[in-house]
Amino acid sequence: MSGIYIHIPFCKQACHYCDFHFSTSMKKKEEMVLAIAKEIQMRKSEFKNEIVETIYFGGGTPSVLTSAEINFLIAEVYKYYSVSDNPEITLEANPDDLSSERIIELSKSKINRLSIGIQSFFEDDLQLMNRAHNSAEARKCLEVATQYFDNISLDLIYGIPDSSQNGEQAQQMSNEKWKQNIETALSFGIPHISSYALTVEPKTALNKLIQTGKIAAPKDDVAQEHFAILIEMLEANDFIHYELSNFGKENYFSKNNSAxxxxxxxxxxxxxxxxxxxxxxSWNVSNNALYLKSIQEGKIPNEIEILSVMDRYNEYVMTGLRTIWGVSLDKIESEFGSGYLEYLNNQSRKFLDDDLLFIENGILKPTKKGKFLTDGIASDLFILN
Incomplete structure (x- = not known):
C-alpha cells in the first residue's frame, strides 16, 4: 500500500496557532496547481512498482481550490500512477468553503472522504484561534455533508484558554464546555474524529498573544483532563482510539494516516x-516562489536524508507507541538487532513499573494513564547517538 499526499499551500487567513507552510495570497494559485501537476508527473518513476491506495489533499486549506482544480490533480495522479480500484481520496476542508452547492459538487468527484477543520463549535474559541468560519457555518456544513458523504472526519482542539475576559488572566476551557463540543460532534453521526491539544509553536500569533498577556497560556493539567474526557466519551460511543489523536468507528480509520x-x-x-x-x-522546499521556479526548471526542490538503523528504530518506537498496534518486541529484534531490544527493555522498565507502559503478547503499549504522555515516553526510549 502506497499513498500520495498533495500539499496545497494557501489559506484565506492565518490561524493563530498554525505553523504549517502556507500563503494567504492566492495570486499564484493557478500557477501552483500546474506546478503540482508537473511534480506528480516528474515523480512517477518512484512508484512504478507501487499501487496507490490513498490520495490526500492537505495544507494549508485544500478547499480553497475549485472543484475543477481538484479534479484535474486527481486525474493527473490516475494518468501517471497505478491506482487501486477503491482508493481513499481525502480532502481537508474548512466549513466556510463547504456551502451546500460545493458539497454537492465534491460528492460528484472522486473525493470520497472529507476531513473538516471544525476545531470548536463555540464562537469565542473560533475568534481566539482566528478561524475563518463561525459556529453556524460549522454546524450547517456538517448537516449537509453528512447527507452526501459517508466517510467524514472532523477536527477538534482542546485545552483552549477562555478569551472572554478581554485581556485579563483568562480561565481555561471548562470541562463542561469541552463535553458540549464532543456531544455536538457526536450529534452529527460522524464516524471519525481527530482531536489535538492546543499547542503553542514559537513563530505563531498565538505565542505572541500569550507573551504580551492578551491570552492565557494553555495548561497541561487542563489538557490532560480534556484528553481523558475525550477518550471516555468517544469510546462510550463505539469509537476506537487507534492513534493518540485519532478516533474512528470500525472500518473508518484513516487509511492515509494509518499507512x-x-x-x-x-x-x-x-x-x-x-x-x-x-x-x-525527503522534503520539498517550504517556499512557494522557490518551489515554482524549481519545478519550472524541471528540478525537484527537495532535500533527502538516508535513514540510519538508529533513525528507523526511533521512528518506529515513536509511531508505534502512538497507535493501537504498539511496538513489537519481535520486530525490534529482527529488524534492528538484539542490542536495540536490550536497550528498549532497559529504558522501558521504569515506565512499566510506573504503570505507564505494559506488554501484551510481545507488544509494548501505553496504558490508559500513559497515553497522554506518549510522546515524552517515546523520547526516553530513543537512541540518540
Whole structure:
C-alpha cells in the first residue's frame, strides 16, 4: 500500500496557532496547481512498482481550490500512477468553503472522504484561534455533508484558554464546555474524529498573544483532563482510539494516516511536503516562489536524508507507541538487532513499573494513564547517538 499526499499551500487567513507552510495570497494559485501537476508527473518513476491506495489533499486549506482544480490533480495522479480500484481520496476542508452547492459538487468527484477543520463549535474559541468560519457555518456544513458523504472526519482542539475576559488572566476551557463540543460532534453521526491539544509553536500569533498577556497560556493539567474526557466519551460511543489523536468507528480509520504510522511508502507533492520510501525521507522546499521556479526548471526542490538503523528504530518506537498496534518486541529484534531490544527493555522498565507502559503478547503499549504522555515516553526510549 502506497499513498500520495498533495500539499496545497494557501489559506484565506492565518490561524493563530498554525505553523504549517502556507500563503494567504492566492495570486499564484493557478500557477501552483500546474506546478503540482508537473511534480506528480516528474515523480512517477518512484512508484512504478507501487499501487496507490490513498490520495490526500492537505495544507494549508485544500478547499480553497475549485472543484475543477481538484479534479484535474486527481486525474493527473490516475494518468501517471497505478491506482487501486477503491482508493481513499481525502480532502481537508474548512466549513466556510463547504456551502451546500460545493458539497454537492465534491460528492460528484472522486473525493470520497472529507476531513473538516471544525476545531470548536463555540464562537469565542473560533475568534481566539482566528478561524475563518463561525459556529453556524460549522454546524450547517456538517448537516449537509453528512447527507452526501459517508466517510467524514472532523477536527477538534482542546485545552483552549477562555478569551472572554478581554485581556485579563483568562480561565481555561471548562470541562463542561469541552463535553458540549464532543456531544455536538457526536450529534452529527460522524464516524471519525481527530482531536489535538492546543499547542503553542514559537513563530505563531498565538505565542505572541500569550507573551504580551492578551491570552492565557494553555495548561497541561487542563489538557490532560480534556484528553481523558475525550477518550471516555468517544469510546462510550463505539469509537476506537487507534492513534493518540485519532478516533474512528470500525472500518473508518484513516487509511492515509494509518499507512504513515505503519511505515508504508508515500510521496509528498507540493511545497514543504515530505516523502518516505522505507529507507530515506525527503522534503520539498517550504517556499512557494522557490518551489515554482524549481519545478519550472524541471528540478525537484527537495532535500533527502538516508535513514540510519538508529533513525528507523526511533521512528518506529515513536509511531508505534502512538497507535493501537504498539511496538513489537519481535520486530525490534529482527529488524534492528538484539542490542536495540536490550536497550528498549532497559529504558522501558521504569515506565512499566510506573504503570505507564505494559506488554501484551510481545507488544509494548501505553496504558490508559500513559497515553497522554506518549510522546515524552517515546523520547526516553530513543537512541540518540
Amino acid at each position: 504513515y504510522w505503519l511505515g508504508k511508502k508515500y510521496i509528498g507533492i507540493g511545497p514543504s511536503a515530505h516523502s518516505y520510501d522505507g529507507v530515506s525521507r
